[in-house]
Amino acid sequence: MYKLFLVVGFFFIFHALDAVPLDSSQIAEIIRFRIETDPPGEKLKIRNTTLLTTDDVINFYTDRYFEEVWSVEGILSELAYALRFEIKQSQFDGLNPRDYNLEAIDGFFSKFETNMAMGKSNDPGDLADLDMLLSDAFFHLASHLEIGKVDPSLIDEEWEIQRKEQLVYYPDLLDEAIASGQIRQTLETLYPKFPVYKRGREVLRALVEEEKEDSLNWKKVKVSKALKVGDTNNDIPILRERLQYWGLLDQYEVKEPKLYDSVMMAGIKDFQGYHGMVIDGVIGKVTAAALNDSPQAKIDKARVNLERLRWLPDTVENAEFILVNIANFQLDYFKNLDTLLTERVIVGRKYHETPIFMEEMSYIVFSPYWNIPYSITRGEIIPSARKNPNYINSKNMEVVTPAGQVVDPNSIDWHSKSFPYLVRQKPGPGNSLGLVKFMFPNKHNVYIHDTNARSLFANDDRSRSHGCIRIQNPADFAKMLLRDEPEWTMERINEAMSQTHEQVVKLKKPIPVVLVYLTFWADSKGEAHFRDDIYERDQAVLMALNEKSS
Structure with missing residues (x-):
């Protein structure tokens, strides 16, 4: 695909050689004008599209005397096509390409390609505006790849690992990408250093491609009674199809579609292994619930956890x-x-x-x-001691003062509202x-x-x-x-x-x-592992990922 977009880009570049070259200073003057005439203290806007990295954009273009980056003599460069490609590829990092001005960028690309096909010169104002949009997109995408899009402290109060700090100055990073002519490789330097990130990214790519071919019925299947080999159930055909969809069960001749047979059990065991379950071949509630996860559900889970990996310090x-x-x-x-x-x-x-x-x-x-926490003492120990005077001794516990002096439990009024003691188990x-x-x-x-x-x-x-x-x-x-x-x-x-x-x-x-x-990662073999969201934390991260950047 990467080679394909380059071929298309070169086609338009060479097809337009007859167009009249633009004076580069015209574009630089327009960029300077855009920056200097916007209201101070506000984010820059390009044709009603708000730039998300105004400071970086201003610093970057000021340092290069407003010279354009993404075109050469009025024609879009190979780097411009490469960056647009990487913006679209950000979906495999679990990010939203639309967060990086893709709609506006695509509009300019379409216009320029039409001009090229007709041998018509591009408007300097259009080239200047696209240049700033592309640079802004690079800086914004770089930030999301380095430290994540979502601030975990705003959506998950239980996440107390300090979010990774920004260590890279993105205008310098773009200078490096321009000098080397490598957009992809430069952005990759921002990935988390954990090998699991790149492996997870490849799994997400495969899931997205597979999802395009998905035609199964992913209705929720509920198992009221655990199913073992030899049992029959109306939902067995659906579960068999799902195992085959995930490549855990080959197609085979089925004489009794509703029968849970030994061939299908082999697929169930593989499925259980990949999902960290007890590998017993029994379709219980946990196994059935995991089999309900559609390709889109797995895509969402992968996106959420790639974002979590971006939060972690290296x-x-x-x-x-x-x-x-x-x-x-x-x-x-x-x-x-x-x-x-x-x-x-x-x-x-x-x-x-x-x-x-x-x-x-x-x-x-x-x-x-075991120094028993006060919440457990108040909620469990004291009520039990009220019912059974011998409870403390029977559990090999002892009551002590804050200074550590042991107190006879029979001397304590367990019905009192005051309990100035600690309980510990010996x-x-x-x-x-x-x-x-x-x-x-x-x-x-x-x-x-x-x-x-x-x-x-x-x-x-x-x-x-x-x-x-x-x-x-x-x-x-x-x-x-x-x-x-x-x-x-x-x-x-x-x-x-x-x-x-x-x-x-x-x-x-x-x-x-x-x-x-x-709740998702890929192992050293590149195989995907999904886990149940036991604390129901994934949805908040997913919603934040899906929100438009502002």
Whole structure:
């Protein structure tokens, strides 16, 4: 496609060689006039189209003495065609080409191409106006590619990772693109440094192309009872078609269309694997809900998450860090972008959502107390103690004063409105934190810990906690964190996790912990992975992406 648009561009360029060349100074004078005559303090307007990067436009043209960029002797240059192509290609970054004055730009291109076909010279005023529109589009697109279109602080109060700061001066970047003659490669330098971004972009491109061929019925299919091989259901033919659409099931002879057969089950298992589900071949509510996602729904999800990647700072690139993708219920330990450890996790349920932030892990607590948050004490512990006088002892808990002095629970009036105490659960196998916790101090009092409810790790939906992150194999995680300290053998770790008192171990160096929320990404093989929007955060980002830039 890139070569095609160049061929078309060159056709018009060479077809118009008979047109009378324009004096470049005419165009520069008009550009200067446009800039100097607009009301001060207001955004520049070009024929009722408001420029979105007025300061950059003024600085750029002033520094080059108002010389035009996108035409040569009155004819659109190859660079002009290249930029228009990249504006249209921005849809594969999840952005809207219309945000970059595309309609006005296309109008000028059409007019100039008609002039060229007729051997007619282009109007200097038209060339000047298009020049400014194209430069404005470059600067605006560059900003969106570098730091994102949407300010996360305005739409998601739970997103507390500081948005990436602008590091590039876009007029200088355009100078580089002009000097090198490379629009595409120059804009690519603004992409997030994470390899997952470019891979995700390619997935989005493929989804957009596939969506053009989509003719399936994407009505919502509801499964009231889990379907297993051998079951029949009226919606089986629809689900079979969807698996075939996504390339997870080949066409085959179906004797009983409503029968869930073993051939179809193989496709269901592949589908479950790509969506992070338990691979059991059973079509339950979660699997059926994911099968309801149309190509457009997946396009929207990909767009939202490419934008989230643009928000993230690149400070963890080629570093050692721990990444928890809340929507994927997974923890990954990275070093130089190699995955050292992957673990299933349980995260906060709806209304007890795990927040999105970055902090540094600095110590481990083996055989920890669980210092129960006051909200849980007030909402769960006190009501239980009122019903059962022995509740505190039965749960291996103790009541303490703010100074840490233990108080006999039988001496407390549990019906009183005042409760000037703290409740904590003592170390042991019944402790809700399990046998170890991993601390990265933060204002949310969120951390990673073991759990005594191990059966929950087998669930597809692992949003079950009060906000903290429960890890499936905490001893393996501890061994990874302490791998540079040979005295911490697995035997010693297990002993430390089975004590009746706390043991705090400081890490030799703090390790960044990044809690993110990504409902789509592409893996190292370029394969797409989609996850349920468990906290219903995608829609707000999508709406903001779809709004016209102002």
